[in-house]
Amino acid sequence: MAEFSVTLLIDASTSMTVTADTPEDAAELAMDEAGNPSLCHYCSGKMDVGDVYAARVYDGDKEVLDTDWTAQQLAAAEKQVEKLEKRVAELEQAEQDAVKVPRGLLECYLNGGGDWVEAGHKLRALLGGGE
Structure with a gap:
C-alpha cells in the first residue's frame, strides 16, 4: 500500500x-x-x-x-435565466398569436362555403381591418 x-x-x-x-x-x-x-x-x-x-x-x-467571484457569477446567471424565461414567455405568446390567423382563415373558409377570397375578407374584418 x-x-x-x-x-x-x-x-x-x-x-x-x-x-x-x-x-x-x-x-x-x-x-x-x-x-x-x-x-x-x-x-x-x-x-x-x-x-x-x-x-x-x-x-x-x-x-x-x-x-466572492462565484457569488457574482451566480447572481449574473440568475439574472440571465430571468431574462431568458421572460423571452420564452414572449415567444410562446407570439406562437399562440401566430396560430390564430391561419386557424381563423380556415374557419372563415369552412364557414364561408369554400371560397378563399371571401374567407380572407371575413378574417380581415374579424381582425379589425375592415372588409
Missing part, C-alpha cells in the same frame, strides 16, 4: 462591523482591517490560513454585497 501526502484546502471566515459610506467601501475597509488572519498555536500546527479573498457585507440581516 502506498503512502500519500494530501493537502486539504479549507475555507475560514471572520466577521466584523465597520462604518462606511457604501457596501463596496465597507468590504474594502474590512479586508484592510483583517490584514493577515492567523490561528492559535494549537491550530497553526495543523492548518495554514491564506489571504482574504472575498467579503460579504451585511446591512442588518440583509446581505448587500458579496465580492
